[in-house]
Amino acid sequence: MRIFKRVRGTYRVPGKWHASGRYVSPGWVDAHVHTYTRSSAIGLDSDRFLSQGVTCVADAGTTGPGNCEDYLEHCSQNKKIQQKAYLNLAYMGGVKQYGELTDLSLEDILSFMKKGDIFAHSFAAKSPGLLDKDGNVKEAVWQARQRGVYFDLSHGKSNFSFAVAKKAVSQGFLPDAISTDLHEGSLKNVESLALTMSKMLACGLELEKVLQLVTTEPVRMLQLSGKAVEIREGARADLTIFDVQEGQIELEDSDGERLMGNKLIKPYCTILEQDIYPAW
Secondary structure (H helix, E strand, O other): OOOOEEOOOOOEOOOOOEOOOOEEEEOEEEEEEOOOOOOOOOOOOHHHHHHHOEEEEEEEEEEOOOOHHHHHHHHHOOOOOEEEEEEOOOOOOOOOOOOOOOOOOHHHHHHOOOOOOEEOOOOOOOOOOOEOOOOOEOHHHHHHHHOOOEEEOOOOOOOOOHHHHHHHHHOOOOOOEOOOOEOOOOHHHHOOHHHHHHHHHHOOOOHHHHHHOOOHHHHHHHOOOOOOOOOOOOOOOEEEEEEEEEEEEEEEOOOOOEEEEEEEEEEEEEEEOOEEEEOO
16 A cells, blocks of 8 residues: 555645645654753654654654653643653763774674664764674675664764765665655754655655655654554544655765765655644
8 A cells, every 4th residue: 555645636724724736644753862952962853753744753862761750841741743752771861972883793782682672873974883894784784674673863962974875775675665764963064854754765666665764664664653653534633745856856865975866855745633834
């Protein structure tokens, strides 16, 4: 079953939002973001994602045991967007501190991972990378996927390489989710989930696969039992209306490398329950 459709004829949601000629899909999921905005945290307000076609986000461990209750009280409750949050092993979470465990090889890291675990920053060019010296996806990566380990794109400020993505895709290795790793430090070069999706189109994925990687697949990966993954009459409204603009566009990865794409995904509006959020 297709998880999106192009609207033909007249279709209008309350107000002035006409979907005629546009695409409609279940609301997008950004499976790796940072939404803790207090103290020295790097997070962004979670509801800002609603204007980018996203109806559900997962905070990737911005807080730990020492500040998770503060996160729940101030950054999770009374939000419009659907959220899931992971707990960081560090007592105060991931607040502007980097570099732990940099001496471990990819094989070491994957050896500890079991079914349902998520490996982030899958298409980063830096160590520990998914590719061997010959540019082939490492055997340990294939073995991890075989036993049920998930691989998330999580673009970020310095963790997405066109060269790695294109080589992996050409070998049939796709991420289980396309996500942004958006936070204060990555906002400038990542910008949005839609732009990250457009980059994966330029790396060789078809539109339907890209949409699966922000709808059905992250829902499965994150075990979001209540998240809509199909368009169905009478269901709770959880939709993204978007355009796909054709024409040459220059895209940039985390390492400053450029790639010319020919399709740009542009959100038009997001509908969640009774509310409509126009795209920026």
